[in-house]
Every structure is written in structure tokens, then in C-alpha cells.
Amino acid sequence: MPYEPRQLTINAKRLNETIHETCEWGAAHRWGDAPTETGMCRLALSDDDKLVRDWFVKEMTNLGCEIKIDQMGSIFAIRKGKKDGPPTxxxxxxxxxxxxxxxxxxxxxxxxxxxxRTIHDAGLVTEYPIAVVxxxxxxxxxxxxxxxxxSVWSGELSLQDAYALCDVANPGVSAGAELDRIGYKGTVLACHKANPLAAHFELHIEQGPVLESHGQRVGVVQGGQAYKWFNIRINGRDSHAGTTPFDYRADPMLAASQFILAAHQIAKEHHGLATTGIFHLQPGSINTIPNVVEFTLDIRHVEDEQLARIEEDIRAASVKIAANDNARFKCTIDWEVLFDNSATKFHPLCTGAVEKAACASVPSEQVRKIVSGAGxxxxxxxxxxPTGMVFIPCREGLSHNPREFSTPEDCALGAQVLMDAALLFDSQRTA
Ligand SMILES: [Zn+2]
Known part of the structure; x- marks a missing residue:
């Protein structure tokens, strides 16, 4: 018998209490008077991260789950199904x-x-194992x-490189050492081949304003947008701010300003995004034209082809900016690619399960197909x-901010859709 959405109902009160109880580990940045009105600072592999992990392992063990911890410290809590196989x-x-x-x-x-917890309380045994990760x-x-x-699990990052990564605030401390210190460097190979999943479902806050601004309550995520990161270096000629006429200058700061404006305009024309988030110039003197300016460029689009067009157009514009016909000294522009992530398309079996689950809980006008802006x-x-995601709205689209907030009702709705989608997928599995 296929599972029918809403056959089981999650406990909204228990969910919301658990969210806030476990946020005691890492609560920070108070913004209101109520006990729950703080943000969080629970950095990966910190003491607070260890405490919430310990809680998670204990809680899932109590529900009869087998706990697997991989070499990267990812925790897989697996509940047996009728048949063996990789878990949903x-x-x-x-x-x-x-x-x-x-x-x-x-x-x-x-x-x-x-x-x-809901599945456990109902005594439901899924067709195949089901897991929380x-x-x-x-x-x-x-x-x-x-x-x-x-990324280690999916094979895009080597375990060696992953372990070698150091704390941004404390370069002497590596991720590998911190995994050891908090006791979460597991023995299960951090690899999808050794530790496979049949599917992955994830509920997340939207982190943007689209659902809220349309008065909608559930996003059926179709995939993630493509993005590419660059370091841009513009080389000019440092010279005196008072004695160097404009046409004798190779001013990389001026070129950088034109570059950033052009990037925004081009991204906008293609319905994409462009952002500069890090910016440095040298030598940094009030009366000296800088000799070098370095900054990052982050470009994004839902389609890989359009992202490539954005990059192409910005490169063409940058050639013109550097050539600056009005000056006898020219800047040069170097591009370094830091990161390149193609667009993600989620599996129709998973997006279909999420959509069916969502429409069983709210009217279809309140359900929106959406693309994730974040990774x-x-x-x-x-x-x-096969992978699928559920989004729920968050207040003012705000995230990565202590005031991030979703209503208890929306959190419960999201959890219901998550569970229903996973159970639907499980009941339709043939292997
Ligand atoms: Zn997240």
C-alpha cells in the first residue's frame, strides 16, 4: 500500500520545543526579551557543536536507530525497514x-x-531503512x-584536503584535529559508495523573500542555481594624487569601480546576480593613486548557459575598461577562478513527492516551485x-542573522511535508 500524505501527523509542539531546547547549546546575540529571542553561534566542531551532537546521538539511539559516524563526523541515524537497502x-x-x-x-x-519520533510512536515500519543525517x-x-x-561524501572534495582546512580565526587548528578533539572522527568511510543513500530530502528556510512576498507557505525546490567565484586583480601604476593629470594615470581603483558597475548591469540584463564581497587596495594612502586593487566576484544564474554568458560579457567589458582610450597608461586585469559550481536539478521523483506532500497539507495556490539561491x-x-528540498518562508527573507525567524506553524508544516515526502518516496521504492 503506498503511503498517503498526512496518514501520520507530526507533533508541532514537540518539534518547536526541541528546536529551542537544543538551541541552548550555542545561543548568542540576544535581540528580544523572550527566552527564545536570541540568535546562534554554534560553529562546526566547537564545544557547543559536540554537545548538540551528543544529544542527537542519544535521542536517535532511544528511537532504536543504528548510529553511523563517518570520517568527516557526519552522523547517520538509521532506522530499520522491512527490507534491507540504502536508507531514504x-x-x-x-x-x-x-x-x-x-x-x-x-x-x-x-x-x-x-x-x-512520529514514525516510531505510530509503530510504522517503512519499506526500506529511513535515516536522519x-x-x-x-x-x-x-x-x-x-x-x-x-562534498567529501559526494566525492567532490578529498578527505585529505577536508582535514587540512584550518579555522579562519585560528590557523593552527585544523578540521581533522578538531574532529579528533571532540570525538567525532568516525570510522565509516566518508564516501557515497561505502555509505550510500537511496535519496536525500531536506527541509530548509527559504533564506529569501519570495514565498513570504507571495503569501505562499511551501516551496518545492527544483534545484540550485549555478555560481562561479573569481578573484579579480587590477594592476595599475601608483603615482602622486596631486601632480598626476588624469590622462597620465593608470588608476586600478577607477577601473575596479567601472568593473563592478558593469558586472552588476550585465548580471541584471541576464536575470542573474553579481556580488563583490571582499575588496583590497594597495598601498592604501590618501594621496597616492593605488597600484593594485583586488576583489572577489560572485556571479549566479539558474541556468549554466546564462551564467557562461554573464562571465563572457563581463570579461569583454573588462577588456574595454582596461584599454581606457583616454589614458596613455593602461591597467591590466587578471582573473582567477576560485570556485565553479554548475546548476543543480533535483530528481523528479523527489520534487514530485515534495509537491504531492505539500498539496496534501495546504491549498495548491500556497505551494510554489522555487529555485534555491544558496548552496x-x-x-x-x-x-x-535522488534529492528533493522543501522550503518554508522566513520573516523578511532574513537569514545568517540572529533575528532569523519562521513561525511555529510554518516549521510544523515544513516538518509534515518533509516526513510525508520521505515516506511517499519510501513506499514507492522498488529497490
Ligand atoms: Zn543551511
């Missing part, structure tokens, strides 16, 4: 940004925990690689196994 997983992350909120990642794991260092805030452990562990798993 529900996963996200318990680590946060340094000035994070109570929902990003946390909601995904705690909703999966609530789903398993806590992925290590999704945020990449402390160890600067987002989707850190899920998630699901983007890594989608390269290996």
Missing part, C-alpha cells in the same frame, strides 16, 4: 554561522528527528568550505542520489 535520508546541519539564527540547518535536522560544517564559517562533509548539502547529494 532526511538531512541538514546543526552548525551555524557566527551570527546565525535558530532555523538555518537546525530546522532541517530537528524536523527529521520529529519525523522519526547531520552533515558536518555545512556553513563553512569556521572551516572555510561550505558543504564541507557532504545546501542537498546540492552535494543531488549529484549522487
Amino acid at each position: 535520508a532526511m538531512g541538514s546541519h546543526l552548525d551555524t554561522q557566527p551570527t546565525g539564527g535558530r532555523y538555518d540547518g537546525i530546522l532541517g535536522v530537528q524536523s527529521a528527528v520529529e519525523a522519526l 547531520n552533515w558536518t560544517n555545512e556553513e563553512g564559517a569556521r572551516f572555510p568550505k561550505s558543504l564541507h562533509a557532504s 545546501h548539502d542537498s546540492c552535494a547529494t543531488s549529484r549522487i542520489c
Whole structure:
């Protein structure tokens, strides 16, 4: 018999209590008077991260789950099904940004925990095993690689490189050493071949304003947008600000300003995004034209082809900017690619299950097909196994901020859709 959505109902009160109780480990940045009105600072592999991991392992063991910890410290809590096989997983992350909120990642794991509690209470035995996964260092805030452990699992990052990554605030401390210190360097190979999943479902707050601004309650995520990161270096000629006429200058700061404006305009024309988030210039003197300016460029689009067009057009514009016909001295522009991530398309079996589950809980006008603007562990798993995501709105689209907030009702709705989608997928599995 296929599972019917809403055959089981999650316990909304228990879910919301668990979210806030477990946020005591890492609560920071108070913004209101109520006990729950703080943000979070629960950096990956910190003492607070260890405490919430210990809680998670204990809780899932109590529900009869087998616990597997892989070499990257990702925790797989697996509940047996009628048949053996790779589990249908529900996963996200318990680590946060340094000035994070109570929902990003946390909601995904705690909703999966609530789903398993509900399944356990009902005595339901799934067709195949079902699992909750806590992925290590999704945020990449402390160890600067987002989707850190899920990328090792998917084979996009080597274990050696993953271990060698150092704490941004303390370069003497590596991720490998911290895994050892908190006792979460497991023995299960951090690899999808050794530790496979049949599917991965994830509930997440949208982290943007689309659902809220349309008065909609559930996003059926179709995939993630493509993005590419560059370091741009513009070389000019340092010279005196008072004695160098404009046409004698090779001013990399002026070129950088034109570059950034052009990037924005081009990205806008293609319905993409462009951002400069890091910026340095040398020598940094009030009366000297700089000799070198370096900055990052982050470009994004839902289609790989359009992202390539954006890059092409910005490169063409930068050639013109550097050539500056009005000056006798020219700048040169060097591009370095830092990161290249193609667009992610989620599996129709998973998006279909999420959509069916969503429409069983709310009217279809309140359900929206949506593309994720941010990276998630699901983007890594989608390269290996069928993957689907559920979004719920968050207040003002705010995330990576202590004031991040989703209503208890929306959290419960998201958890219900997550559980229903995973159970639907499980009941339709043939292997
Ligand atoms: Zn997240």
C-alpha cells in the first residue's frame, strides 16, 4: 500500500520545543526579551557543536536507530525497514554561522528527528531503512568550505584536503584535529559508495523573500542555481594624487569601480546576480593613486548557459575598461577562478513527492516551485542520489542573522511535508 500524505501527523509542539531546547547549546546575540529571542553561534566542531551532537546521538539511539559516524563526523541515524537497502535520508546541519539564527540547518535536522519520533510512536515500519543525517560544517564559517562533509561524501572534495582546512580565526587548528578533539572522527568511510543513500530530502528556510512576498507557505525546490567565484586583480601604476593629470594615470581603483558597475548591469540584463564581497587596495594612502586593487566576484544564474554568458560579457567589458582610450597608461586585469559550481536539478521523483506532500497539507495556490539561491548539502547529494528540498518562508527573507525567524506553524508544516515526502518516496521504492 503506498503511503498517503498526512496518514501520520507530526507533533508541532514537540518539534518547536526541541528546536529551542537544543538551541541552548550555542545561543548568542540576544535581540528580544523572550527566552527564545536570541540568535546562534554554534560553529562546526566547537564545544557547543559536540554537545548538540551528543544529544542527537542519544535521542536517535532511544528511537532504536543504528548510529553511523563517518570520517568527516557526519552522523547517520538509521532506522530499520522491512527490507534491507540504502536508507531514504532526511538531512541538514546543526552548525551555524557566527551570527546565525535558530532555523538555518537546525530546522532541517530537528524536523527529521520529529519525523522519526512520529514514525516510531505510530509503530510504522517503512519499506526500506529511513535515516536522519547531520552533515558536518555545512556553513563553512569556521572551516572555510561550505558543504564541507557532504562534498567529501559526494566525492567532490578529498578527505585529505577536508582535514587540512584550518579555522579562519585560528590557523593552527585544523578540521581533522578538531574532529579528533571532540570525538567525532568516525570510522565509516566518508564516501557515497561505502555509505550510500537511496535519496536525500531536506527541509530548509527559504533564506529569501519570495514565498513570504507571495503569501505562499511551501516551496518545492527544483534545484540550485549555478555560481562561479573569481578573484579579480587590477594592476595599475601608483603615482602622486596631486601632480598626476588624469590622462597620465593608470588608476586600478577607477577601473575596479567601472568593473563592478558593469558586472552588476550585465548580471541584471541576464536575470542573474553579481556580488563583490571582499575588496583590497594597495598601498592604501590618501594621496597616492593605488597600484593594485583586488576583489572577489560572485556571479549566479539558474541556468549554466546564462551564467557562461554573464562571465563572457563581463570579461569583454573588462577588456574595454582596461584599454581606457583616454589614458596613455593602461591597467591590466587578471582573473582567477576560485570556485565553479554548475546548476543543480533535483530528481523528479523527489520534487514530485515534495509537491504531492505539500498539496496534501495546504491549498495548491500556497505551494510554489522555487529555485534555491544558496548552496545546501542537498546540492552535494543531488549529484549522487535522488534529492528533493522543501522550503518554508522566513520573516523578511532574513537569514545568517540572529533575528532569523519562521513561525511555529510554518516549521510544523515544513516538518509534515518533509516526513510525508520521505515516506511517499519510501513506499514507492522498488529497490
Ligand atoms: Zn543551511
